[in-house]
Amino acid sequence: MRAAIRIAGWSIVAAAGMLPAAAAVSAPAVVRIAAFNCSLNRATEGALRRDLSTPDDPQARAVAEIIQRVRPDILLLQEFDYDAAGVALRDFQANYLARAQAGAAPIAFAHSFFAESNTGISSGFDLDDDGRVAGGADALGFGEFPGQYAMALLTRFPVDARGVRTFRKFLWRDMPRRLLPDRRETPPAEDWYSAEELAVLPLSSKSHWDVPVRIGSVTLHVLASHPTPPAFDGEEDRNGLRNHDEIRFWSDYLDGARYARDDAGARRAFGGRRFIVMGDQNSDPEDGGSRHDAIRALLANPRIDARFVPASDGGSEAAAQGGANATQRGDPRFDTADFNDRIAGNLRVDYLLPSKTMRVCGGGVFWPARSAPEAHLVWGDRPAPSSDHRLVWLDVSVSGAKCPPGSDPKASARQHPHRRRRRARSSS
Numbered sequence: 001m002r003a004a005i006r007i008a009g010w011s012i013v014a015a016a017g018m019l020p021a022a023a024a025v026s027a028p029a030v031v032r033i034a035a036f037n038c039s040l041n042r043a044t045e046g047a048l049r050r051d052l053s054t055p056d057d058p059q060a061r062a063v064a065e066i067i068q069r070v071r072p073d074i075l076l077l078q079e080f081d082y083d084a085a086g087v088a089l090r091d092f093q094a095n096y097l098a099r100a101q102a103g104a105a106p107i108a109f110a111h112s113f114f115a116e117s118n119t120g121i122s123s124g125f126d127l128d129d130d131g132r133v134a135g136g137a138d139a140l141g142f143g144e145f146p147g148q149y150a151m152a153l154l155t156r157f158p159v160d161a162r163g164v165r166t167f168r169k170f171l172w173r174d175m176p177r178r179l180l181p182d183r184r185e186t187p188p189a190e191d192w193y194s195a196e197e198l199a200v201l202p203l204s205s206k207s208h209w210d211v212p213v214r215i216g217s218v219t220l221h222v223l224a225s226h227p228t229p230p231a232f233d234g235e236e237d238r239n240g241l242r243n244h245d246e247i248r249f250w251s252d253y254l255d256g257a258r259y260a261r262d263d264a265g266a267r268r269a270f271g272g273r274r275f276i277v278m279g280d281q282n283s284d285p286e287d288g289g290s291r292h293d294a295i296r297a298l299l300a301n302p303r304i305d306a307r308f309v310p311a312s313d314g315g316s317e318a319a320a321q322g323g324a325n326a327t328q329r330g331d332p333r334f335d336t337a338d339f340n341d342r343i344a345g346n347l348r349v350d351y352l353l354p355s356k357t358m359r360v361c362g363g364g365v366f367w368p369a370r371s372a373p374e375a376h377l378v379w380g381d382r383p384a385p386s387s388d389h390r391l392v393w394l395d396v397s398v399s400g401a402k403c404p405p406g407s408d409p410k411a412s413a414r415q416h417p418h419r420r421r422r423r424a425r426s427s428s
């Protein structure tokens with residue numbers, strides 16, 4: 001039995017009769033955190049709910065099997081169509097995750113968080129300048145109906161509902177040093193959008209969430225967002241610029257900026273000690289059509305430990321698809337999405353970026369080699385059997401304590417020397 005608690009416009013679905021937070025789940029030494037753009041979006045409103053109302057949707061089964069194979073404790077799903085009552089998310093758990101897929105053990109998450117998305121909500125303006133007010137590109141975030149391509153968080157650990165902040169409504173024009181698109185033919189700079197349009201256009205194409213998760217006695221802030229793809233526009237690059245600023249939001253947030261009013265009206269600096277920036281940023285640091293400086297700055301943020309990069313064998317193998325892949329600079333082992341090779345090629349766009357206050361013990365990208373037993377879950381003709389993105393995971397010692405034996409040696413080998421150096425410095 002589950003109860004939906006609605007607070008200030010967003011909902012939390014929690015197991016009824018839940019124990020107090022600290023008693024619910026004791027803190028494990030290592031927590032597995034995953035981000036998965038699972039492509040559980042549909043062309044029309046209600047279609048995902050219909051597909052998930054039975055246990056038979058082949059794509060949802062493949063997505064669920066991947067989750068059951070990796071077995072994360074905290075999982076961010078992206079491109080998961082929103083419905084206000086959380087029916088699709090509940091049915092995905094009951095009809096897919098709770099059922100063994102191809103022999104994999106069922107998996108349950110006691111807690112979840114989801115909220116409205118700007119996608120598909122009409123702006124009332126002709127934002128893409130095609131002469132009419134209609135279609136996904138005129139919405140507050142690209143989408144054909146409200147909540148298409150939304151996101152949802154599933155977690156074994158309780159969400160601190162009162163500590164949640166969302167930044168769905170924060171206006172792009174109110175971001176300092178924002179990069180607004182320009183219409184080259186007309187004199188003022190940055191005039192692609194009118195003042196009236198800028199008065200309604202949010203920064204976030206879906207939403208930006210700060211969701212505190214209580215893991216035993218410590219709090220982990222999940223910082224989740226899904227910036228718009230830097231494509232599907234013209235030379236004004238309105239989506240590329242928005243993608244850049246949506247990513248830059250987190251750099252500013254971690255740096256203590258207080259310009260952003262959250263959806264409850266509060267402006268205050270981020271005070272979290274442990275956090276993980278996660279999700280599909282739609283930007284590769286080396287390749288593809290995004291403005292790379294925002295993602296590079298985030299990767300280099302002094303509070304983030306981005307040294308360990310999740311990788312896969314399948315990503316390497318998929319680079320042989322050719323096209324754009326042939327001229328890319330990034331290591332294909334780090335790719336997390338299998339895009340059209342005539343346009344973008346395969347890219348690293350899905351991230352888990354933990355705070356330095358924790359310790360990375362391992363991780364990976366679920367992209368098995370073509371000869372591996374689980375290959376059928378990701379390899380295949382378009383559309384892919386599960387998603388065009390791959391699940392990315394990280395094993396994290398949230399307390400910062402040493403990784404237990406059996407952790408990924410590559411990760412711990414990189415962690416230990418740094419730790420020793422830091423200790424040496426602080427004791428001198």
Ligand SMILES: [Ca+2]
Pocket residue numbers: 125126127128129130131132133134137138
């Ligand atoms: Ca239009």
Ligand SMILES: [Ca+2]
Pocket residue numbers: 182183184185186187188189190191192
């Ligand atoms: Ca202009």
Ligand SMILES: [Ca+2]
Pocket residue numbers: 321338339340341345346
């Ligand atoms: Ca490809």
Ligand SMILES: [Ca+2]
Pocket residue numbers: 287325328330331332335345346347348
């Ligand atoms: Ca690549």
